[in-house]
Amino acid sequence: MSQTTPSSSRVIVVGGGLAGLSAAHTVLERGGTVTVLDKKPSFGGNSVKASSGINGADTPAQRALDIKDSVKDFIADTTISAGDLARPQLIETLTSNSAPALEWLSTSFSVDLSLVSRLGGHAIPRTHRGKGGAPGWAMTSALIKKLEKAAAETPEKATLVKGAKVVGLVREGERVTGVEYQVGEKTERVTGTVILSTGGYAADFSSTGFLSSYRPDLLELPTTNGDHSTGDGHRLATSVSASLIDMDQVQVHPTGFIDPANPDAKTKFLAAEALRGVGGLLVDGKGRRFVNEVERRDFVTEKMQEVIAAGDGPVRLILNEESYQELKAHCDFYISKGLMKSFANVAELAQTTGVSGAQLRETFTSHGEYASGKQPDPFGKQHFRNSTYDTETPIYVALMTPVVHYTMGGISISPTAQVLDASGKPIAGLFAAGEVIGGVHGKNRLGGSSLLEAVVFGRVAGESASK
Ligand SMILES: Cc1cc2nc3c(=O)[nH]c(=O)nc-3n(C[C@H](O)[C@H](O)[C@H](O)COP(=O)(O)OP(=O)(O)OC[C@H]3O[C@@H](n4cnc5c(N)ncnc54)[C@H](O)[C@@H]3O)c2cc1C
Structure with missing residues (x-):
């Protein structure tokens, strides 16, 4: 095993989908140093496939189209949809940060989000997309492009490793201090604060997988997810005593x-x-x-x-x-x-x-x-x-x-994206964002709210990990 021990102020982002990309950019914006690891040969995950759009309440695009919306209305729709598993603090974080998240995508990455449609369960049209290609592709490709530019121009600040499967978390005492990952035949180690953004488990169909454990009734159905969606982040988190919630909510x-x-x-x-x-x-x-x-x-x-x-x-x-x-x-x-x-x-x-x-x-x-x-x-x-x-x-x-299609269950987090153990105590040095987290949508996710979850909690995790 080879070992590298870069500065402990480094933030390690595990997974290069929209949540991981949003976290990585936020770390760079805060002046930090970031390493992004993805087990696939390219970044993007399921985010790149997203085809309907991203939700935002009270946005410039809505105002331009004379659509009256508010965070309060978005909270109401999300709470009804989440049913008796609604978690008000997480819903508040998701919805109140929606317009700023869309503004960030538009201003920092020039993503066009000028078209607005109404998806199921929304009382008001609030799902944004652009005039060009599919919205997931538009967002992820813009964030990937800018991150690759940063890695090329300031390699001491941003390191991107593709084909790198994270297989373990490193701990010193109670604190998570880094990850172990496999790249080709080699196992490497990198030190830093960790953000898990590995996506969900909607393709985890094996006999020992999460679907077999929590929803065997769904094993015969097909999936829309890429084969990376096997709940790796969930297993990494539980290896350091993190709590998983709502895992049967698929x-x-x-x-x-x-x-x-x-x-x-x-x-x-x-x-x-x-x-x-x-x-x-x-x-x-x-x-x-x-x-x-x-x-x-x-x-x-x-x-x-x-x-x-x-x-x-x-x-x-x-x-x-x-x-x-x-x-x-x-x-x-x-x-x-x-x-x-x-x-x-x-x-x-x-x-x-x-x-x-x-x-x-x-x-x-x-x-x-x-x-x-x-x-x-x-x-x-x-x-x-x-x-x-x-x-x-x-x-x-x-x-x-x-x-x-999507797994509502996942890692229990605080509204500041800290990973929590079963007693609700944060695990030092470990954060999570995107589909890997649980509880944001309760029993049912509204269309357009997962890309939003990726950007909002990616930014929150990036900010928390930078502190
Ligand atoms: C076809 C489709 C259409 C969708 N349309 C919409 C939509 O219009 N609006 C909406 O809001 N949501 C939509 N969704 C849901 C949404 O796209 C996802 O929930 C969201 O993109 C998840 O983002 P993420 O960054 O958390 O995970 P992902 O984008 O899935 O990224 C996870 C990344 O982690 C990497 N990874 C996993 N395990 C490891 C490991 N051990 N080591 C290193 N890397 C690892 C993966 O390779 C992957 O690149 C859609 C989903 C699908 C499948």
């Missing part, structure tokens, strides 16, 4: 794409919630709606599972031309991957798939009546967008399955 997202060319693939592309936010409809195998498409994820998933269990599947997502145009870049990507297909009209869809054309006509007509307020939607939908579905114009259609 978010199953209602809409993963079933690829007709590979329907049994364990890893699925996510059908961004924004597809329903811009007006997409969910229908059963006969073409009947069965849910308010913009309800919370846990609710939509439950209704989809009922449809599938009753033998009324498969479930399809249908977009009209206006919805397609609003998310054209996303849809064109899905079409290029063979996940979404365009049909000239309802008749063509019915002919190719066996969905009842007459039923779909009826579904479209009644949806129009609910949208225009002629009748209330029997499923309770109140916020309609691009609601005119015409049987003679093109539609865009994809097969959907529920997918394991």
Whole structure:
């Protein structure tokens, strides 16, 4: 084993997703020295895949679009969604730092967040994205670029090590003083204060994994997560007596794409919630709606599972031309991957798939009546967008399955991102941020709140570790 012992004022960030990148930049902004280690050959984690956007309340983009929002409203939505596992202090940290987090992304990294949409469970549109590529990619690539520049220009301040799997925490007495990591055949050690930002465990399907331990009922489902999402940070934390909370709280997202060319693939592309936010409809195998498409994820998933269990599947997502145009870049990507297909009209869809054309006509007509307020939607939908579905114009259609997507459970932390033991005492020298932490979202995470969690708690952890 080779040993390096750099300055003890160094902060070691384990995981180069959005949480780790946000923490690393914050350490540099505070004048500190940082080492970022990631087990993969490139940074980005699941953050790079995020497709709907990032939440912020009372932002310049909302004001420009005349959307009235407040931290109080965001707290209310998050608290309802979190249910009886809501933790007010963590929710306060998440929401009150949301507008400053988005401003930081825009001003320090020139990330465009000028478009705002409403995702399920939000009373107000507050999920931000830009006009270019997918929001996760836009954010992570901007932060990676600036970090790589810092590492190239001031190597004494910033060290980035890819392909470096952290396998242990080093301790002196009760204090965490560094990490051990494997790079190729070698084991290395680096000294400093540690921030864990290794993401969640939504791909930890092994027989000894967290899903087997806490949610064996989900083992048969596919996942949207990269294969790095195996709960490494959780295990590192418990090796120094950290407490894990809410580990059985796993978010199953209602809409993963079933690829007709590979329907049994364990890893699925996510059908961004924004597809329903811009007006997409969910229908059963006969073409009947069965849910308010913009309800919370846990609710939509439950209704989809009922449809599938009753033998009324498969479930399809249908977009009209206006919805397609609003998310054209996303849809064109899905079409290029063979996940979404365009049909000239309802008749063509019915002919190719066996969905009842007459039923779909009826579904479209009644949806129009609910949208225009002629009748209330029997499923309770109140916020309609691009609601005119015409049987003679093109539609865009994809097969959907529920997918394991996000893990609400994780490492117990204080609002200042200190890792806590079972008695609630901070473990000296150890912080955590991003999906690896538990408790921020309680029972259900709202769409757009995980990228926010990564940036907000990444910055908080970076600041706390710098002190
Ligand atoms: C397809 C998809 C779409 C999504 N869309 C959205 C969205 O629109 N809005 C939203 O808010 N959320 C979204 N999410 C959720 C969100 O992207 C993630 O929860 C968030 O990005 C997690 O960030 P993170 O930095 O904590 O973890 P990650 O981005 O997953 O990064 C963790 C990093 O840690 C590294 N790592 C793990 N173990 C080790 C180890 N032992 N040693 C060294 N490195 C390690 C990994 O290689 C990885 O690079 C989406 C998720 C997916 C999968």
